[in-house]
Amino acid sequence: MWQIIAESVKSANHPLNQDSKKYFIPKDKEYVVVAIADGHGSKKCFRSNVGSEFAVEVLINIFRQHFSSNTFDNLQAGFSGIKDNLAKTIHRQWMEKVRNHLAKNPFSFEEELIDVKVLNNQVISYGTTLLGALITKNYIIYLQLGDGDILVVKDNEVTRPIPKDENLIANETYSLCDKEADSLFRFYYQPVIGQLPDLILLSTDGYSNSFPNDNEFQKTALDYNNLYKEEGMSFIRKNISGWLKDTTVHGSGDDLTTILVFKTSDNESATKRETDNTN
Amino acid sequence: MNQLLKEKQIIPIDGKDSCLVERFLGSGGQGEVYRVSIQGKPYALKWYFPKQATSEQKASLEYLIRIGAPNNKFLWPKFLLTNPKNNTFGYIMPLRLPQYKGINDLMRRRVEPTFKALAIAGVHLANSFSKLHANGLCYRDISFGNLFFDPITGDIQICDNDNITTNGDPLVTVLGTPRFTAPEIVRGEAHPSRDTDLFSLAVLLHYMLFVHHPLEGEQEAKIHAFDLPAMTKLYGKNPVYIYDPKNTTNRPVAGIHDNAIAFWKTYPTFIKQLFIRAFTVGLKPNGRIMEIEWRDSMARMYDSLIYCRCGAENFHDATEYETTGKTTVCWSCHKPTILPPRLKIGKNLIMINVDTLIFPFHVDPSISCEFSDPVAKVNQHPQNKSLWGFQNLSKDKWTVISNEGAITEVLPGKNVSLINGIKINFGKTEGVIIV
Structure with missing residues (x-):
């Protein structure tokens, strides 16, 4: 039912790629879970590559557990209470991972000298955004904390299930290291009516920031969709790393990560390469 | 989308x-x-x-x-x-107007309403659910996604009314929003009813005043995954109020539940006692606080508002004042507040601030709590700036009895000075000024 490409390219300006990506499709292909995270690039977030890795791990596991326990199957009373629980669980489990990591890997002497604020609140050094989606045949749940983009293509139209946050200006972003991060998550619960989307694209802000405006960025999603139909998955898979490198070099200069979830055409073998795969 | x-x-x-x-x-x-x-x-x-x-x-x-x-x-x-x-x-x-904000905005501090606006919103909320329940209806799904309020005026709008049914309707599918549902529903022992609405109303009021859930303290801080077993235990099988005076196992945790800790200090004793009742004996259906008691308490809270010299809103705590003789310590500048003149009408004590308005429900117990068409406002004497008075905004004359027993009439539009001990007869009730 789905085919997935997950790709990430490192900024020339960073010693490490601070973005992370992960996805999971079970053997029975009942659903797909995807997650990307953008570890903050500022000096005080010197462990954000670890923080972003933890973020995608936590989200994938939580969505898998919730799918198994049918949490989202009957939301007659709405999604509001459940989304609060989801946000709290993600935040708390990420914090636990960070604290465990800190206990096993205390700051080095050099790290202690980086910023006194971070020394007093060491979780800051792991700061990251998080975007994800749980895609099933009956519903899709989109989730976002901080910057980044989720685009959906259906019938050659591009939409944003979660609108851009007008409260975030310049490079400001919400982060899992915020004490009240659980209240900053945004969700969209979409029951599937009729056809599933043709493409769901998740990307860190390094992608959209490489374009002069949002319209140009949104066209990328349409381009991917057309390429998938005309050239096939292998063509995109072969070339995407080069395209992303070009995009960031001539654009934002930031780490750039994207996950593309394509609905397979009837004549393609569904999820052939990705089945039962965590990547 | x-x-x-x-x-x-x-x-x-x-x-x-x-x-x-x-x-x-x-x-x-x-x-x-x-x-x-x-x-x-x-x-x-x-x-x-x-x-x-x-x-x-x-x-x-x-x-x-x-x-x-x-x-x-x-x-x-x-x-x-x-x-x-x-x-x-x-x-x-009807379309919700843009000036009405959600409790989510309050939780995220996108709006910072005054205590006055919160008190008015609390009155409207309790009053509205009183009328709903009086019509034999049950809301079933009170939560902060359904309430919107104007952070300036305190007016409210209640949305998502399509799940309202008659009270006791067994054919319901909506059991409420997690965190707001009554413990007996969480345990699977009851369906939504007026009794369970009353619990949800108490949770919503707690969120509005303390920006925090009443049952989320130390027990909540230990939860690793907010899944069904954890939720059932916290909100159904073992609910403990964060300020239960007899059970201290679920106090708010500094660094996690800071809103609850900070706001608990700001409210007067009668409000804290009411919430303690709501989430101790009120955990059982027969102990629930009725809408009218919530409404009257929110109105009393409105009447208890005072301003510190630093400008911050505070509440006069009559219980504390009568016991210790001490005024409220300002939550903002940490200095003792100065008690303003008061108007005592029956059991009600109304703080007289520069912007205080006396409404019909203050002077006539048969009138419902509406914050419109004031009958009196505070006025400063145009020449003697140290002299303050009440201006009669009503259509009726007042009778004023001085400390010496002299009786005078205050016609509509006229003023009466705020002098200690004078009595004002508003028609249905009589008030005394305390300075």
Whole structure:
């Protein structure tokens, strides 16, 4: 039912790629879970590559557990209470991972000298955004904390299930290291009516920031969709790393990560390469 | 990202008028909401997802439309629209105005209402649910997604009224929103009813005042995954109020539950005692606080407002003052507040600040709590700036008895000085000024 490409390219300006990506499709292909995270690039977030890795791990596991326990199957009373629980669980489990990591890997002497604020609140050094989606045949749940983009293509139209946050200006972003991060998550619960989307694209802000405006960025999603139909998955898979490198070099200069979830055409073998795969 | 209706789509109404879909506003578990216009006037239209467009839901809506809103705070269904092609339907309701903000905005500190606005919102909320319940109805799903308030005036609008049923209706599918449902529902022992609405109302008021859930303390801080077993234990099987005076196992944790800790210090004793009752004996259905008691307590809270010299709003704590003789210590500058003059009417004590207004419900117990058409306002003497008085804004004359027993009349528009001990007869009640 789905085919997935997950790709990430490192900024020339960073010693490490601070973005992370992960996805999971079970053997029975009942659903797909995807997650990307953008570890903050500022000096005080010197462990954000670890923080972003933890973020995608936590989200994938939580969505898998919730799918198994049918949490989202009957939301007659709405999604509001459940989304609060989801946000709290993600935040708390990420914090636990960070604290465990800190206990096993205390700051080095050099790290202690980086910023006194971070020394007093060491979780800051792991700061990251998080975007994800749980895609099933009956519903899709989109989730976002901080910057980044989720685009959906259906019938050659591009939409944003979660609108851009007008409260975030310049490079400001919400982060899992915020004490009240659980209240900053945004969700969209979409029951599937009729056809599933043709493409769901998740990307860190390094992608959209490489374009002069949002319209140009949104066209990328349409381009991917057309390429998938005309050239096939292998063509995109072969070339995407080069395209992303070009995009960031001539654009934002930031780490750039994207996950593309394509609905397979009837004549393609569904999820052939990705089945039962965590990547 | 709408799926059900398209922008500029026209939906016929009874073959006469038509409804123009203007734009998508949002979606929930049951359907999508759109801004529409009918004869040029804006409305909201909720359209149900096919699976939710059941005959029971339609019958329920028809009933609600027939009986009408309990008061003007409810964005009540006005009429149904149907699509015979696929048997789906929706309903038209008033559009929520932009100045009304959600409790989510309060939680995220996107709005910072005054204590005065919160008290007024609390009065309206309790009053509205009193009227709803008096009509034999049950809301079933009180939560902060359904309440919107004006952070300036404290006026409220209650949304998502399509799940309201008659009290005790056993054929309900909506059991409420997690965290707001009564413990007996969480344990699977009861269906939504007026009693369970009262619990949800208490939770909502707690959120409004303390910006925190009443049962989320130390026990909540230990939870690793907010899954069904954890939620059932916290909110159903072992609910403990964070400020239960006899059970200290669930106190708020500094660094995690800071709102609860900070706001607990700011409210007067009678409010804290009321919430302690609501979440100790009130954990059981027969111990619930009634709407009228909430309403009167919120009104009393409104009357207890004072201003510190630093400008911060505080509450006079009459219980504390009578016991210790000490005034409230300002939460902002940490200095003792100065007690302003007071108006005592029966058991009620109203703080007289520069902006205090006396409303009809203050002087006539038979009148419901509405914060409009004040009968008195505080005035400063135009020449002697140290002299303050009440101006009679009502249509009736007042009778004033001085400390020496002299009786004078205060005609509409005229003033009476705020002098210790003088009595003002407002018609139905008499008040005394305390300076």
